[in-house]
Amino acid sequence: PADRRLLRLNADSSLDTSFNPSSPLLPRFVTAARQSDGKVVVVGSFSSVNGMARPGLARVLADGSVDVAFRPSEPIVWELSQFANGETYASVIPQSDGGVVIVGSLSIAGATPRSGLVRYRTDGTVDPAFRAELNVGGSINAAIALLNGRIVIVGEFTSVNGAPRNSLAAFLPTGTLDPAIGFVAGSGNRIRALAARADGGFFMAGSGSITSVGGELRQGVAALHSSGEVDRGFVAELTAQDSVMAISATPDGGVVIASPNPPSAVPRAHLRRLRNNGRIDPAFTFPLEV
Numbered sequence: 609p610a611d612r613r614l615l616r617l618n619a620d621s622s623l624d625t626s627f628n629p630s631s632p633l634l635p636r637f638v639t640a641a642r643q644s645d646g647k648v649v650v651v652g653s654f655s656s657v658n659g660m661a662r663p664g665l666a667r668v669l670a671d672g673s674v675d676v677a678f679r680p681s682e683p684i685v686w687e688l689s690q691f692a693n694g695e696t697y698a699s700v701i702p703q704s705d706g707g708v709v710i711v712g713s714l715s716i717a718g719a720t721p722r723s724g725l726v727r728y729r730t731d732g733t734v735d736p737a738f739r740a741e742l743n744v745g746g747s748i749n750a751a752i753a754l755l756n757g758r759i760v761i762v763g764e765f766t767s768v769n770g771a772p773r774n775s776l777a778a779f780l781p782t783g784t785l786d787p788a789i790g791f792v793a794g795s796g797n798r799i800r801a802l803a804a805r806a807d808g809g810f811f812m813a814g815s816g817s818i819t820s821v822g823g824e825l826r827q828g829v830a831a832l833h834s835s836g837e838v839d840r841g842f843v844a845e846l847t848a849q850d851s852v853m854a855i856s857a858t859p860d861g862g863v864v865i866a867s868p869n870p871p872s873a874v875p876r877a878h879l880r881r882l883r884n885n886g887r888i889d890p891a892f893t894f895p896l897e898v
Contacts, residue, residue, distance in 0.1 A: 614640065614650060614668065627672045641700035641708075646670045649708050651698050653686050665710070665728070680732040682716045699751040701759065706730035709759060711742065711751040725759070725783065740783030743769050749800045755808040756834050757781030760789070762799040762812050775799045776812065778836065789836035803857040808834040811863050813852035828852045829865060829882065844886040860884055864892075 616627035640650040649667050650657070657666040660674045664684030667675040698712030708728050715723040720734040724742025727735040746765030753759050759779045761768075768777040769785050776799065778786035799814040809832050812818075818826040824838040828846035831839035846852075854866040861884030868878070881892035 614648070614672070616648075616672075627670070639698050639700055641702055643667075643702040643706070643708070644704075645706070647675060649700050649702065651684070651700055651710060651712075653684075655683075664714075665732070667732070678730070678732040680728060680734075682720070682734060684710075685715050686713060697748050699748075701751060701753045703727075703753065707735065709738075709753065711759065711761060712748065725779065727783070738783040740779055741769055742779075749798075750802040750812075752802045752804050752810060754804055754810060754834050758786060758789075758834065760802060760810060762802055762814075764798060776836075786836075800853055801855045803855045803863060805831070805857050805861065806859060807861070809839060810834075811855055811857055813855045813865060815851035829855065829863060829886070831863075831886070842884065842886045844882055845888045862889070 616624040618624050639652075640648055642648050647667050647669055649665070651665055653664060654662070654666075655664070656662055657668070658674050660666075660676070662674070663680060663682065664686075665680045667678035669675050698710060698714060701709040701711065703709060707730055710726045710728070712724065714726070715721070716726060716734065720736050722734065722740065724744070725740035727738035727740070729735050742761075744761075744763065744765045745767040746763060748761050748763040748765070750763070751759060751761045758781065760776070761778070762776050764775065765777075766772065766774050771785060776789065778789035780786050799812055799818075801811075801813045803811045803813075805811060811829055811831050813829040815828070818828075818830045824830075824840065826838070827844055827848055828850040829844040829852055831842035833839055850867060852865045852867055856864045858864060858881070862882055864879065864881045866879055881889040883889050
């Protein structure tokens with residue numbers, strides 16, 4: 609649609625009328641993320657928001673007005689050629705100090721050129737101490753930050769910055785490629801989703817079988833420690849036919865998974881919960897029919 613706006617819903621799913629950005633985000637709004645203070649960072653191929661110059665990146669306050677204290681000066685350039693299908697990917701990762709990391713098919717020029725992975729300070733300027741490059745031999749499907757400051761990406765790629773990385777890679781808090789975390793995906797596997805765990809590790813999910821660096825076989829969902837080692841105490845009660853598109857970690861170490869094509873023998877299996885050992889929670893029933 610021509611009119612792309614940023615909206616906020618209340619807890620009951622009704623429209624929050626107090627959140628009112630006065631102008632649409634054009635021509636393309638890519639993604640957004642809420643910071644812990646309630647402010648929202650938005651990324652896209654726009655040049656202004658509410659009449660204020662914002663070259664592809666802006667932060668809005670709780671009422672939807674532009675945060676004038678966050679003033680990015682270097683425009684984001686979208687690298688659409690990085691993806692065979694022409695899609696644009698970006699992920700906004702808020703950080704505890706108020707800064708934000710942007711991951712995706714983008715670059716910035718100017719005094720602090722960056723490609724694919726950029727960290728902005730609280731005022732919107734590029735962090736010169738975070739010197740990262742992200743050149744992926746494929747596409748990125750998801751990105752998250754871990755408690756130890758590492759940034760993890762997954763997708764359909766076989767190398768990152770010239771180093772072999774099959775479907776999984778990580779960057780240290782300084783922005784350099786983490787030499788300790790690598791991953792080998794099973795045949796026909798597509799890693800689509802990530803979720804941070806409360807213990808500092810993370811879940812990743814997709815379709816097909818997942819073969820870790822340690823040789824552990826997993827179906828649909830795998831749990832990993834912050835070091836990148838597979839959590840051998842978590843074995844998902846899924847099959848190679850299960851395709852997982854989205855996941856959300858639960859406080860007790862489990863995970864809720866969303867599947868577009870669950871086994872027909874399992875009622876209402878589009879949304880399931882796995883306990884902290886990977887077994888399906890039979891008490892979790894959600895009336896979702898798609």
